[in-house]
Amino acid sequence: MHLDYLLILGVCAESAAFSINGLISKNVALSLSHSYSIRGSSHLRSSSIPSMQYETSTQTKLNSDLNINIQNLIEKVDIFLAGKIGSVEQEKESIVKRIDEIHAKDLEFCSPFISSKLRKDSKQNSISYERIYSNEENPHPIAIRTTDVTQPLLDPYAIHAIRDAAETQWRDKNKSSSRFTYQRKGNYEAHLIDLATNVNPELLSIVNTALEDRIYPLVQDVYSDIIDLEDLSFQIYDSLVIRYNATEAKLFSNTIGAGQPLHRDLGIVSVNIMLNEEFEGGGTLLENQLSRNDVVDESVEPLKPIGAGHAVSHLSSERHAGVGTTDGVRDILVMFLTATRKNADSKVPSLERTARLKSMTRKHSLEFGSNHDAILCRILHHRLATKYTPTDGEAYQYLGMSLRDYAKIEENQSHALDIMLLAIRCLLVAFERNPCDGRLSNNIALSYENLLSMANKSGKSIDPIEMDSRIVSFYRRAMLLHQQCDKIGCDVSFDFDCATLNFGLYEANQDLFVEAINVLERFESSVSYATNEERNEQQDRMRNDALGLLEFCRRTLTNKIR
Numbered sequence: 115m116h117l118d119y120l121l122i123l124g125v126c127a128e129s130a131a132f133s134i135n136g137l138i139s140k141n142v143a144l145s146l147s148h149s150y151s152i153r154g155s156s157h158l159r160s161s162s163i164p165s166m167q168y169e170t171s172t173q174t175k176l177n178s179d180l181n182i183n184i185q186n187l188i189e190k191v192d193i194f195l196a197g198k199i200g201s202v203e204q205e206k207e208s209i210v211k212r213i214d215e216i217h218a219k220d221l222e223f224c225s226p227f228i229s230s231k232l233r234k235d236s237k238q239n240s241i242s243y244e245r246i247y248s249n250e251e252n253p254h255p256i257a258i259r260t261t262d263v264t265q266p267l268l269d270p271y272a273i274h275a276i277r278d279a280a281e282t283q284w285r286d287k288n289k290s291s292s293r294f295t296y297q298r299k300g301n302y303e304a305h306l307i308d309l310a311t312n313v314n315p316e317l318l319s320i321v322n323t324a325l326e327d328r329i330y331p332l333v334q335d336v337y338s339d340i341i342d343l344e345d346l347s348f349q350i351y352d353s354l355v356i357r358y359n360a361t362e363a364k365l366f367s368n369t370i371g372a373g374q375p376l377h378r379d380l381g382i383v384s385v386n387i388m389l390n391e392e393f394e395g396g397g398t399l400l401e402n403q404l405s406r407n408d409v410v411d412e413s414v415e416p417l418k419p420i421g422a423g424h425a426v427s428h429l430s431s432e433r434h435a436g437v438g439t440t441d442g443v444r445d446i447l448v449m450f451l452t453a454t455r456k457n458a459d460s461k462v463p464s465l466e467r468t469a470r471l472k473s474m475t476r477k478h479s480l481e482f483g484s485n486h487d488a489i490l491c492r493i494l495h496h497r498l499a500t501k502y503t504p505t506d507g508e509a510y511q512y513l514g515m516s517l518r519d520y521a522k523i524e525e526n527q528s529h530a531l532d533i534m535l536l537a538i539r540c541l542l543v544a545f546e547r548n549p550c551d552g553r554l555s556n557n558i559a560l561s562y563e564n565l566l567s568m569a570n571k572s573g574k575s576i577d578p579i580e581m582d583s584r585i586v587s588f589y590r591r592a593m594l595l596h597q598q599c600d601k602i603g604c605d606v607s608f609d610f611d612c613a614t615l616n617f618g619l620y621e622a623n624q625d626l627f628v629e630a631i632n633v634l635e636r637f638e639s640s641v642s643y644a645t646n647e648e649r650n651e652q653q654d655r656m657r658n659d660a661l662g663l664l665e666f667c668r669r670t671l672t673n674k675i676r
């Protein structure tokens with residue numbers, strides 16, 4: 115589905131206003147005034163760097179149109195920011211300074227692990243690997259998998275030492291210092307640096323040898339086409355031993371197994387090494403493996419290394435999940451690599467800056483007393499994220515969502531509408547880059563709904579049929595993407611619930627009760643795999659709302675038939 119970006123600019127022509135039938139909000143005592151937009155998660159690893167490449171032949175023309183529009187769009191965002199913030203350039207500088215300082219501090223955490231020599235001085239890569247491609251007509255590489263059984267990144271001795279140290283730490287509850295945010299039943303984690311420091315000092319030399327001889331040369335080989343490696347030195351900023359214990363997860367009736375939801379990691383490159391083979395399910399699902407056609411592709415399978423000691427690697431910005439391990443125990447060692455520039459003015463690569471800008475936004479914005487200033491802070495951060503990595507779809511997504519939030523508090527209706535249009539255009543740029551992000555499709559549909567109601571308020575009119583078809587297409591797309599993930603064993607239940615309820619509510623508001631029922635019926639059969647208590651509560655509330663709405667639709671339909 116390709117959308118016409120220019121059309122969005124032209125939707126405000128003067129003609130009859132379109133009004134949504136307000137049946138639900140008028141007649142039903144449901145607390146459905148809120149819609150569920152989906153924010154990026156705030157955990158340590160929620161950040162993003164661009165996907166490896168971004169081109170398809172059918173998109174070529176759109177891309178070139180898009181380039182002109184992006185420039186125009188960014189200019190408009192800059193004009194908006196300059197009108198709201200007195201000293202934009204100064205603010206930007208201080209944000210970047212703060213981000214770079216955190217980066218420098220984080221690098222100390224794993225400093226006992228060696229960093230890579232510059233590429234020209236480093237060893238030649240000897241590890242064979244294959245590329246894994248996105249699921250589209252003109253696929254682009256999204257990951258690699260090592261392919262030669264005789265060349266593991268870690269040998270059995272190293273694997274044994276790592277697992278043994280992790281188990282020792284897990285037995286000692288006092289020693290578990292976790293920065294890991296996916297504290298789900300059945301999941302365990304240990305920082306490799308803690309294991310090397312507190313449990314088995316030999317791990318330092320084991321890991322450093324693997325890094326120097328195999329891992330860094332491999333990474334430099336794999337990513338040389340994608341990242342400018344000139345004067346770049348890689349370094350571990352964190353590394354985790356993760357255990358997914360399916361038996362324990364099942365005890366808590368978490369039927370999808372032990373896993374991690376979709377996320378991005380901080381840093382630049384993630385290397386995911388398999389430590390054992392005795393489990394069912396599991397593996398790493400990359401969002402871009404999903405089908406972007408409006409079908410569920412049954413052939414998509416999560417990536418698994420060829421055996422213990424072997425690896426899968428991807429840019430940390432590729433959105434991915436740990437698919438539920440359904441039987442046994444799955445152990446992995448994940449290394450998150452960042453980098454510094456040796457000879458440049460700025461030591462921090464722009465990819466790293468973008469990732470950190472996005473991950474720090476929430477924290478920085480909470481420092482402001484007023485909601486207005488907090489939203490401006492978010493817009494500024496995401497604008498900077500798009501500046502450092504213009505290809506980053508998620509940066510555009512967040513920029514769009516923060517602009518949308520500004521539009522909602524803008525009192526001047528006409529200005530609000532203009533800002534909303536800017537927001538939607540950012541979201542559409544994001545969609546071009548990340549067509550398989552189900553949250554994004556939901557948020558676009560929702561934003562079109564917001565646009566319609568704002569247009570009504572300000573007396574402007576929008577082609578209702580065009581809008582309706584976009585809203586429905588984006589909700590359908592969101593549902594389909596979530597459905598694919600769910601089928602593969604990746605926990606998207608929260609996002610799936612959001613999209614389902616929003617879509618059902620939209621249909622019900624159009625008096626399309628049969629359609630609404632079809633959508634909402636999912637709530638009668640689906641299971642919730644909430645990640646933490648807060649989400650659990652929110653999800654329960656959503657489910658109740660949805661079931662109430664479903665009942666209302668059924669009742670209304672029966673009354674109509676009578």
Ligand SMILES: O=C(O)CCC(=O)C(=O)O
Binds near residue numbers: 356398436
């Ligand atoms: O389970 C997996 O393979 C994914 C692990 C992962 O993404 C992470 O630890 O950040």
Ligand SMILES: [Fe+2]
Binds near residue numbers: 159377378379434
């Ligand atoms: Fe990850």
